[in-house]
Amino acid sequence: MRQTEQLECDVLVVGGGINGAGIARDAAGRGLSVILCEQDDLGAHTSSASSKLIHGGLRYLQYYEFGLVRKALREREVLLRSAPHLIRELRFVMPHVRGLRPAWMLRCGLFLYDRLAKRELLRASRQLDLTLHPAGVPLAPGLNRGYIYSDACVDDARLVVLNAVAAAEHGARILTRTRLAAVAARDKRWHAELRAGDGARIDVRAKSLVNASGAWAMKLHAMADGPKQRPLRLVKGSHIVVPKLFGHDDAYIFQHADGRIVFAIPYQEEYTLIGTTDIDYDGDPREVRISEPEVDYLCGLSNTYFKNKIAPADVIWSYAGVRPLVDNGAGSAQALTRDYEIVTDRRAAPLLSVFGGKITTYRTLAENAVDSLAGMMEVPGKAWTAHACLPGGDVLGAGATNDSVRHFTRFATSLCARYHWLPPALVRRYAHTYGTRANRMLDGCRQLSDMGAEVAPQLYERELEYLMDVEWAATAEDVLWRRTKLGLHAPSSAAAAVDTWMRLRGHQVAPGYRTARA
Known part of the structure; x- marks a missing residue:
């Protein structure tokens, strides 16, 4: 009979997406002993199913989420400096369409977007004459005026992995394909039973438990007898990849009459990535798939804006992910806040649960989470990640510059x-x-x-x-x-x-x- 492995740690992180990996990195770098368990591969779900962007969220301004946008805009350049190999500036072209958001609203939004946070690396927005600019060539007739602004693109799955590598190099133990089977608090400690993919059992005794399980966060929060929390609303976002629709390196951001915003992004040199949808989802997050109506929707929206028309048969690859968003009472899925909530409880043993969030703000989320742990247990070190490179990011040998x-x-x-x-x-x-x-x-x-x-x-x-x-x-x-x-x-x-x-x-x-x- 295989012997059960017995482990002890300061922090047990459940969830190997971007938030869990980021928290593990931050905590391990502050001198805490950390174990992270993930039921599948690192970043296998929501964190690898994003639009591959590090962005402030221009459209969130219409919902008056100025604090979230400012926080995300600050993080764009922090993350650019920390991982210049994974993250780079990407210019977005926004054609103006009569009958949708008026030009004055777009100008005001971009004025705020340029100024809500300090910019050192990214270029400011400006108006475009699309009859003269190369970005106008692939567009359908009648789209003669627009705007261009900067955000950044990222390899999302690798961002997760590099945070886990950094955590491991600070002493964390990363257990992939290892699920949390049971957890209970006894004697001011968390006693967790983990099950590896090969059936091996690992028992962990941890001073604190971090619930960063994304779409499963409410389930784990209830398993750990956490305090009552606003529900999560699961929203499916789907993307398609087609042969490239334009020959330049800028991306597009398109408005739609239904209020959604859809991106068309140069991808892997030969392709265009188009997405995303926002649809409420109530199925198993591990079984999420793009639907035929979503494919039709994204193809139709692309055909509205581009001369080069596409059909579902042109889709080379598609993917979908479930975003666990905090239910702030918004009527439509696209109006839900992308901000996060951190809920702590120290009644039985220190418990921290993460709800919501977006990939752009993962580092500040992780920093705030470990700061919150410091209010419940001894944390030797101070916050450190704002000026640190992720593995491989020290390309000039001078750190995050x-x-x-x-x-x-x-x-x-x-x-x-x-x-x-x-x-x-x-x-x-x-x-x-x-x-x-x-x-x-x-x-x-x-x-x-x-x-x-x-x-x-x-x-x-x-x-x-x-x-x-x-x-x-x-x-x-x-x-x-x-x-x-x-x-x-x-x-x-x-x-x-x-x-x-x-x-x-x-x-x-x-x-x-x-x-x-x-």
Whole structure:
């Protein structure tokens, strides 16, 4: 009979999405012993199903959420400095459409958007003559005037993983594919039973419990006998990916008569990402899928604005996620607040539950959460993440600086020169995926043969080893769709080849090796 593993920690974090990984990183960096458990892969659900944006939320201004927008705008540049390899400025073109929001309202909104928080890196908004600007070329006739402003785009799934890597490097233990089976407070401690995917049992005795389980947060809050809380409202957001609809690097933000805002974003060089929908959802969050009406809706809206028409048959890939939003009584799903609430309870043992939130404000959420823990237990260190790089972000060797953002291209060029024996496009992908950690991954490699076999196009054994040993990748889906986005480009046979290689390699790795490397 397999022996039950017994663990103790200061903080048990349940949930391996962006909020859980961010809290684990912050807490471990303050000197707390941390265990994070996630029932599936890191970022497998909501956190990898976003619109891939770090943004203030321009449309939230119409709901007078000035505090949320200001907080998000401040974080845009903090996150840009912390991860210039994952996050970059993205300009958004907003055509003016007669009969929808009037031009004066758009100008006022952008005036506020530019000034609610200090900008050091991102450019200000301005008006466009779309008959002269390249962004007007792909648009349908009659869209002659518009505006352009800045936000940022992000590889959302990798953002989750890098927060987990940072947490592990500060001593946290990350347990993926490990679910919380039971939890109870006794003697001012939390006693949790965890179950790994292979059936192994892990018993954890923790001084505090952090509920960062996203769409499952209300269920866990009730399991832990937390205080009464406003309900969560689950909202489905879906996206489609189609062959690219325009040849420039700017994105579009489109208004719709139903009040929704939809983005069309350059994606992975060859595609356009279109989304999102906002639909109330009451099913199992693990089974969420885009529906045919949603595909039709996004295709129809795209066809309203672009000359190049698309149909459902043109969709290369689609995805959907469930956003757990705090129910503030708004009538429509798109009007619900994207702000978060942190609820604490110290009656039986310190409990902290996170409700709501958006990927842009995850770092401040994590900082506030650990500050709240400090009110219930001893926390050795102070807040630290505002000026720290995420793993790989120290591209100029000087920490989180504006210059690391402004001169990222210099880093990518130097990486291509250093690994001149690799295809430049592959090294550029490494630069944007791993930042300075690409040097760790390629340590000891001097020629292409040192990379091992090419298991799938652009995917060599050396990268797979790194993803398994350092980033908790366990399946082809983890690799192709979350750690990289090679699934969009790979042939249908790639997943089976990667799974087979990983399964064989996994049998050769000594138990605990991944944890030790991470």
